[in-house]
Amino acid sequence: MATPVRGRSSRAVQAEQTRQQILDTAQRLFADLGYDATSLQMIADEMGLTKAAVYYHFRAKSDLLHAAMIPGLERIEILLDTVATLRGRRARAEHLVNGLVEFLVDNRQYAVMAANDPAAKRHNLDEESERLRLRALTLLFGNTPTGAERVAFYAVLSIVETLPELVDLPDDELRDALQTTMLRVLRVPPGVG
Amino acid sequence: MATPVRGRSSRAVQAEQTRQQILDTAQRLFADLGYDATSLQMIADEMGLTKAAVYYHFRAKSDLLHAAMIPGLERIEILLDTVATLRGRRARAEHLVNGLVEFLVDNRQYAVMAANDPAAKRHNLDEESERLRLRALTLLFGNTPTGAERVAFYAVLSIVETLPELVDLPDDELRDALQTTMLRVLRVPPGVG
DNA sequence: GTCTATACGATGATAGAC
DNA sequence: GTCTATCATCGTATAGAC
Numbered sequence: 001m002a003t004p005v006r007g008r009s010s011r012a013v014q015a016e017q018t019r020q021q022i023l024d025t026a027q028r029l030f031a032d033l034g035y036d037a038t039s040l041q042m043i044a045d046e047m048g049l050t051k052a053a054v055y056y057h058f059r060a061k062s063d064l065l066h067a068a069m070i071p072g073l074e075r076i077e078i079l080l081d082t083v084a085t086l087r088g089r090r091a092r093a094e095h096l097v098n099g100l101v102e103f104l105v106d107n108r109q110y111a112v113m114a115a116n117d118p119a120a121k122r123h124n125l126d127e128e129s130e131r132l133r134l135r136a137l138t139l140l141f142g143n144t145p146t147g148a149e150r151v152a153f154y155a156v157l158s159i160v161e162t163l164p165e166l167v168d169l170p171d172d173e174l175r176d177a178l179q180t181t182m183l184r185v186l187r188v189p190p191g192v193g
Numbered sequence: 194m195a196t197p198v199r200g201r202s203s204r205a206v207q208a209e210q211t212r213q214q215i216l217d218t219a220q221r222l223f224a225d226l227g228y229d230a231t232s233l234q235m236i237a238d239e240m241g242l243t244k245a246a247v248y249y250h251f252r253a254k255s256d257l258l259h260a261a262m263i264p265g266l267e268r269i270e271i272l273l274d275t276v277a278t279l280r281g282r283r284a285r286a287e288h289l290v291n292g293l294v295e296f297l298v299d300n301r302q303y304a305v306m307a308a309n310d311p312a313a314k315r316h317n318l319d320e321e322s323e324r325l326r327l328r329a330l331t332l333l334f335g336n337t338p339t340g341a342e343r344v345a346f347y348a349v350l351s352i353v354e355t356l357p358e359l360v361d362l363p364d365d366e367l368r369d370a371l372q373t374t375m376l377r378v379l380r381v382p383p384g385v386g
Numbered sequence: 387g388t389c390t391a392t393a394c395g396a397t398g399a400t401a402g403a404c
Numbered sequence: 405g406t407c408t409a410t411c412a413t414c415g416t417a418t419a420g421a422c
Contacts, residue, residue, distance in 0.1 A: 033311065033314075033315065034229070034310075034311025034312065034314070034315070035311075036227070036229030036230065036311070036312070037229065037311065037312070037315055115309075116308075116309040116354060117311055118226065118227025118228075118229070118230065118310055118311075119227065119229070119230070121227070122226070122227075122230060133358075147359075147362050147366040147367070147370050148366075148369070148370040148373065148374075150358070150359065150362075150370075151352075151355065151359065151362075151367070151370035151371060151373075151374050152370075152374050154352075154355035154358050154359065155348070155351075155352045155355055155374050155378075157355075158348075158351040158352055158353075158354045158355050159344075159347075159348045159351055160351075161309060161351045161354055162344065162347035162348055162350075162351050165326075165343070165347050166340075166343065166344065166347065169340045169343075169344075173340040173341075174340070174344070176341070177340050177341040177343075177344035177345075178344060180341065180344075181341075181344050181345050181348050181378060184377060184378060184380075185348075185374060185377060185378055187377075
């Protein structure tokens with residue numbers, strides 16, 4: 001921390017740190033209040049900065065939403081890459097569900113923010129996550145899923161939005177229950193485990 | 194329309210009509226853009242009124258959300274009253290799911306609006322729907338549901354939020370798929386029907 | 387390069403004219 | 405009942421201090 005990376009002034013390191021703190025604060029408030037109800041002023045106040053300082057690090061409020069969501073979207077993309085190497089619906093469904101549940105339990109706050117804010121619909125974020133959803137749907141059910149398959153698939157994804165109601169559940173119990181429920185919706189019977 | 198109800202001036206009838214039109218416009222825009230992204234100006238413009246005219250009929254923007262959501266909440270309450278008269282988890286689950294699906298298919302737009310806008314969390318609407326959710330949970334699983342039961346129950350409710358992805362599905366197909374999926378989550382096997 | 391001060395148009399909201 | 409006028413706050417933008 002006292003020794004900045006070569007070519008990076010300690011000033012730049014400090015700035016990056018500030019940027020990350022803004023991002024963390026924003027993500028917490030977005031998850032708590034929703035994107036629209038979170039003002040730049042709140043974010044600035046919590047950090048002892050001015051609104052304009054926040055604006056220096058992010059050109060627009062929507063950039064905060066983007067920057068906060070991207071790491072999660074990338075992690076899901078990698079998960080889908082792995083799923084794509086598997087053959088058979090059952091193997092794919094199990095891997096997808098396992099990876100998704102792992103991610104959700106590890107990042108409950110992220111999930112709450114990303115899950116269902118109408119603000120995401122208005123910005124291109126929804127395009128990106130829509131692309132991921134379609135890719136996952138195709139991986140499981142091919143290019144022409146039936147209506148019932150689509151309902152089941154989206155039902156699995158919608159379970160993400162129940163996380164706020166389940167804050168009191170310990171990680172292990174949450175993980176097991178999510179896996180069981182998701183696999184049941186996809187009609188994947190439990191293994192002989 | 195030309196003959197106002199006794200004791201009601203035609204002016205009052207007109208006002209009630211205006212109020213209802215504002216409500217319909219608001220509900221449509223809330224479902225489309227989300228509550229926060231819908232301005233009173235938009236609502237007023239679509240109706241050829243001014244912002245302040247809208248304010249005459251509703252003291253606050255949040256009152257629009259309230260008024261738009263109440264009929265649906267009441268209908269769910271009545272559904273739960275009926276469910277409460279039944280004995281046995283299976284009968285209750287089937288009746289609840291049937292009624293819920295019926296409501297969703299009949300009021301897709303309403304469901305989209307009510308489902309998951311963070312604005313509802315900030316106003317007392319969430320208290321009311323939280324009460325309904327808890328009542329339904331208790332009707333199905335008693336006062337001390339397990340973690341797995343809670344996950345399954347909330348998973349069923351979260352399916353509501355998939356409706357925007359399923360706009361292209363015809364009513365019948367949507368109804369069947371929703372029922373099947375919800376009952377599967379609740380572990381209610383199909384009847385011999 | 388990082389931040390503060392200040393101002394812009396639009397928002398939700400209120401008060402009072404007609 | 406509906407309007408105009410007004411207000412604080414919002415996201416955004418720029419000028420300039422350090």
